[in-house]
Amino acid sequence: MSSREPMALIRSIIRNRVNGLTVVGSAHGIDIDLLCGANAVSASQESYVGFEQDFGMAQNYRRGCESGEIEIQDNCCYTLVQQLRASIQGLPFMPIQSVRGTDFEKNHPSYKTIQSPYSGEDILVVPPLTPDVAIIHAQYADLHGNLRIEGPPVVDLLFAQASRTVLATVEKIVTNEELKRLGGANLPYFYVSYIAEAPMGAHPTACYPFYAYDREHTELYMSAAKEGSTAFKKKYLKDFVYECESHEEYLHRIGGEDTRVRLSSWKESADAWMELYKGST
Amino acid sequence: MGKNCTLGELLIDQLARTVEDDTLVFHGFGSPLVQIALHVAKRVYTPNLVLVAGATYGVNPDPPFISPTTNDWVHDRNSECHLSIGELFDLSASGRLGRMFLSGLQIDRWGNTNVTQLGRKTLKLKLPGGGGACNLSCNAKNITLWTAAHRSEPVKGKRRYRIVSQCDYVTGFGHKNADGITRRQLGYRGNGPQCLVTDLGVFDFDQDGHLQLNALYPHTTVDDVLENTEFEPRMKKEVKTVSLPSLEVLSIIRKLDPLRIHEKELLPGDRSLTLEEPNNAAIC
Structure with missing residues (x-):
């Protein structure tokens, strides 16, 4: 949602005119909405796409779903976890003690009810999920590709373990010695296919301890998204994605060093942190 | 001394009072009212609560303030x-999660919730989605439902009810679905929704699992509830009026949420509402 989304990677995917994507994840926001705004998504298996109470509904995502451009295949967090676990463990399915009786059961013909060979009770089983590509933004990697995620990894580690290819951007590439000094890797290098250093690569979402969530920029994003898909392309995508030939150009357009300094001010005090979230909306 | 509070503060206190001590409790994202209620519960009512913060999964956190997004x-x-x-x-x-808090753009008479889509056969509005609500609704030992938008003012003569007869889509399972399937038949561990806290009152679910009005607020009436609900909820024999939060609770809320993030859950017209303690109020 507002933390550690792989935004630089997503901007690059859009610039490379990739489309027809099926996106899958747990709770997301601007990352998925941006892809939808660029018409890159044809199916969504997300469990949540929105901006919480902060800015409400994800407008591009909503529009894409409602126009029929995006096929809706909503999932739920634990179902997703169990499907990833099935894939990680090489199992043909995973049982799950929920979902039956809700409309997710009806909308997912791939979910089946079987009888437990032990107790005889009915239990739902869900198929393995093996994404082609997982995209992750982390704080650190070493030169070998060992990844260190600080703070809640949420589903990133499971996604990395289950996916065929893992693309990661990081704030900083350091030596293995330095990585160990920082607390060590939580994703071993052999899971990681490619890494690139992209400072502020999660912007406008947060990547603590480097920078907080850029609420100001997100507000600008939302006001363009609310105006409709054509306005969004003209007022946001053009300036911050299509015309940015590199990540450096993007950083320049969002205010360069001043923005970095503003967003890292959260460290100074609770008041300074809070100051970043005061705003008109 | 006259004690007064805002509607948001009253809702937070009512939500906090639904928690039992010595249980593991979780709140999801996008729910500042519940988030603050759990901090109130932990500090005032249920000190041995195991509080798991939504989205960060921190256990018993002590945040300096509430920010606009949950995974900050x-x-x-x-x-x-x-x-x-x-x-x-x-x-x-x-079966080791003691209580979960769930909400919806639709909540129906049996406590089912919908955060997936409006429109049954044809999609009218795509909602953000339920996160883990579907899974947790089945297994959490107890569920508190809440919404701060029970009041549904007519738009062009038509109301879009929040509390509906039947959800367009069942994201979270209540006591039974439209096919009449009950949670007992499905073998679920959880007891299902136990109460519903709204901007108009506090409800519980009767033996059939049907929504039932339990208590009102100093500023709301049975007529408000009837007018703003798509079906007729059942009534407790004696519908009480809740008491306002204590000064201790109010001071915790005000200190924890100086940005008043929780008010974003309220309807715009409810944000400036000030409530006063009525005479002979009963604790609900």
């Missing part, structure tokens, strides 16, 4: 330890 690091500051997402959901699946 601010919310797991001073946590004792952390859970992983899989661990939290495993705890729920095995």
Whole structure:
């Protein structure tokens, strides 16, 4: 949602005119909405796409779903976890003690009810999920590709373990010695296919301890998204994605060093942190 | 001395009072009212609560303030330890999550919730989605439902009810679905929704699992509830009026949420509402 989304990677995917994507994840926001705004998504298996109470509904995502451009295949967090676990463990399915009786059961013909060979009770089983590509933004990697995620990894580690290819951007590439000094890797290098250093690569979402969530920029994003898909392309995508030939150009357009300094001010005090979230909306 | 509070503060206190001590409790994202209620519960009513913060999975955090988004690091500051997402959901699946809080753009008479879509056969509005609500609704031992938008003012003569007869889509399972399938038939561990806290009153569910009005607020009436609900909820024999939060509770809320993030859940017209303690109020 507002933390550690792989935004630089997503901007690059859009610039490379990739489309027809099926996106899958747990709770997301601007990352998925941006892809939808660029018409890159044809199916969504997300469990949540929105901006919480902060800015409400994800407008591009909503529009894409409602126009029929995006096929809706909503999932739920634990179902997703169990499907990833099935894939990680090489199992043909995973049982799950929920979902039956809700409309997710009806909308997912791939979910089946079987009888437990032990107790005889009915239990739902869900198929393995093996994404082609997982995209992750982390704080650190070493030169070998060992990844260190600080703070809640949420589903990133499971996604990395289950996916065929893992693309990661990081704030900083350091030596293995330095990585160990920082607390060590939580994703071993052999899971990681490619890494690139992209400072502020999660912007406008947060990547603590480097920078907080850029609420100001997100507000600008939302006001363009609310105006409709054509306005969004003209007022946001053009300036911050299509015309940015590199990540450096993007950083320049969002205010360069001043923005970095503003967003890292959260460290100074609770008041300074809070100051970043005061705003008109 | 006259004690008064806002509607948001009253809702937070009512939500906090639904928690039992010595249980593991989780709140999801996008729910500042509940988030603050759990901090109130932990500090005032139920000190042995195991509080797991939504989205950061921090255990017993002590955040300096509430920020506009739930997975901000601010919310797991001073946590004792952390859970992983899989661990939290495993705890729920095995019946060790004491209480979960769920909401919806639609909540129906049997406590089913919809955060997926409006429109049954044809999609009218795509909603953000339920996160883990579907899974947790089945397994969490107890569920508190809430909404701060029960009041549904007519738009062009038509109301879009929040509390509806039947959800267009069942994201979270209540006591039974439209096919009449009950949670007992499905073998679920959880007891299902136990209460519903709204901007108009506090409800519970009767023996059939049907919504039932339990208490009102100093500023609301039975007529308000009837007018703003798509069906006729059942009534407790004696519908009480809740008491306002204590000064201790109010001071915790005001200190924890100086940005008044929780008010974003309220209808715009309710944000400036000030409530006064009525005579002979009963604790609900």
